[in-house]
Amino acid sequence: MFPDANGPESHSGSPAETQAESETGRLEAFSDGVLAVIITIMAFELRAPVGGSFTDLRGRLPALLVYILSFVFIGIYWNNHHHLLRAARRVTGGVMWANLHLLFWLSLIPVLTGWIGEHYRDSAPAATYGLVCLGAAVAFVILTRAIIRADGGSSPVAAAIGRDYKGRASLLAYAAATGLAFASPWIAYVLFASVAALWLVPDRRLSR
Amino acid sequence: MFPDANGPESHSGSPAETQAESETGRLEAFSDGVLAVIITIMAFELRAPVGGSFTDLRGRLPALLVYILSFVFIGIYWNNHHHLLRAARRVTGGVMWANLHLLFWLSLIPVLTGWIGEHYRDSAPAATYGLVCLGAAVAFVILTRAIIRADGGSSPVAAAIGRDYKGRASLLAYAAATGLAFASPWIAYVLFASVAALWLVPDRRLSR
């Protein structure tokens, strides 16, 4: 196999700008592929109703609502990932593994979406979902730090991140949802939906 | 997470042309990924006949016909999406979410295709399919408007769209199919097939 898989770019002498372009290019393409499959396979998990009537369809409604929640969740990550990678300049071995680590957590979403769809009244699926969301949020922070470290001083990512109130609030909400799901899964669902709404509503200050 | 996920491009100072290229690039790549998986997973939904004879295969024929219909439907959207994005210049947070909104409706097609394949004599699957087609058509209109708004005055998309007779006719046909499916699902199927034919037949005026 290839011996210097953990960071040959670090000592590369080729022009930084050009290389950075193709470096992040394949990372983005691979991540896009994984996220695209996650979103579509989740819809596949919905499964067609057994009978052919609207009553049968109504039985699939909770599963549909959880699907919408997960769809928005993956959409937010795709959006954020897109913006993060656009600001990134270098891809080291550390960045690649930090990215795979994020994709790992996200890849668990479809199965959990299916689980909640079947058992939305139970605490365990909701709490597990919260835990995986928390894992993904932490993985995103790690990825951000890996990119800043790879870019070195005056990273455009570091400047763009700033205080990151939304990110911190999401982390807290996911942690709270994981714990409060044991009291009632519905509290967790309200928290998940609130985080989704937080990201969907445009941040007026930033986009002018 | 990344704080300015809702439109940092809006205040970007980098050269518009170059940036637009890579901006739409990843949006297209992600959408292509989702549409590619949708089309292939739909074929997977067909499922192999249980027995090994042609009689067993014949039982899968309705499912195959619905698959062809959905394949053409997704193909039309891929085609239109391709042309729309080629004319687009900027990708804002609004455009990204409008695009995800379109993909959401399209992602429901495989499950519904499987549902109709099993219950093609019932009204509910046909009406639901019509509703989802209608949702996708409306989402496409919203995406078009989001792109025109992002591009600002003299958008090439606005000029290219023009009157959009085909789009309007499709919207009407999907709405009619949703309602008339309750009278008979076969009316809905005829309407779905008519819309597909409308887009498949080349528009001679436009391509010279």
Next chain:
Amino acid sequence: MFPDANGPESHSGSPAETQAESETGRLEAFSDGVLAVIITIMAFELRAPVGGSFTDLRGRLPALLVYILSFVFIGIYWNNHHHLLRAARRVTGGVMWANLHLLFWLSLIPVLTGWIGEHYRDSAPAATYGLVCLGAAVAFVILTRAIIRADGGSSPVAAAIGRDYKGRASLLAYAAATGLAFASPWIAYVLFASVAALWLVPDRRLSR
């Protein structure tokens, strides 16, 4: 929707070379996505043995062999498609639909692979597989012609195609396999394997 989906490039005034690059780019990306999903979903169709012993694994051997055959089949198409698109210069609405038509036939391969895997002693699955291979081969010819027509006179594709002995032989073999599968499916399998071998063995004259 977008009104000029059937060939706006035909009257485009932008520099042909540059545009052609991005034109075929997205067609290739979408086709790659579909082919990648087809290949992987086919492996998914293999299904894990029910028990945990080698005896259980042996029962999946016919399915594995059919999978290898289909994997090579899709690989050949990916290879040929790759070379065809590299030589193409323009993408019109006709080329896009001809490409989708090819992908339609290829998308049926995973289900049929699963069907043969379960019923490899029967004629119907082998004959249907032959028919779909024939459909894909014809679709490839149609796509080639659509590209030559879009490129206009002195198309590099037309020159590269030449006599196309391999393509013709494959078409004949698939037609023969479809018919002879009724005598014995094993004749069809030998023919399928022969076509695969024909394409796998490098053509020495051409590669120097």
Next chain:
Amino acid sequence: MFPDANGPESHSGSPAETQAESETGRLEAFSDGVLAVIITIMAFELRAPVGGSFTDLRGRLPALLVYILSFVFIGIYWNNHHHLLRAARRVTGGVMWANLHLLFWLSLIPVLTGWIGEHYRDSAPAATYGLVCLGAAVAFVILTRAIIRADGGSSPVAAAIGRDYKGRASLLAYAAATGLAFASPWIAYVLFASVAALWLVPDRRLSR
């Protein structure tokens, strides 16, 4: 079909640098697609627990651990493949088939991951998994040689590969795991995890 699918690039007269870029581009895109689907479908294989309690979730724990192992395994290959292709200059028919050969072995991982998840106490699934890992490792060596041969003298890949201690150690470990799985599958799991750790830990000398 296309007659010169086995290496028209070999006698191509266009500028090597530019062509190499787009040559490896589509090979990378296709491989990324396959690897992205493999990773996501593997998560799909995990399947939601039948009941809605943590006890039900605990029953899926072995499957989750095998999933993590396979996720890292595919991640390593994506990493190595990424670096190998970056160093590659030409894509001949031989390189394309060597690449498909590698993807073939990797495409078997999801099914085997599912098999081990259900029967992790048996020898057969662990030994088969080891065999497929060995097949992938050998395929990677073949792909490396095909690229070096295509590049001709003074290939940057040949220089970068060097002694390749990690690759050789992995090969040996996979071969040992295949054999020792018959004594106990747990020895095989320890070996698989060791190889994963070997690649995850950054090589300090190389990344400075």
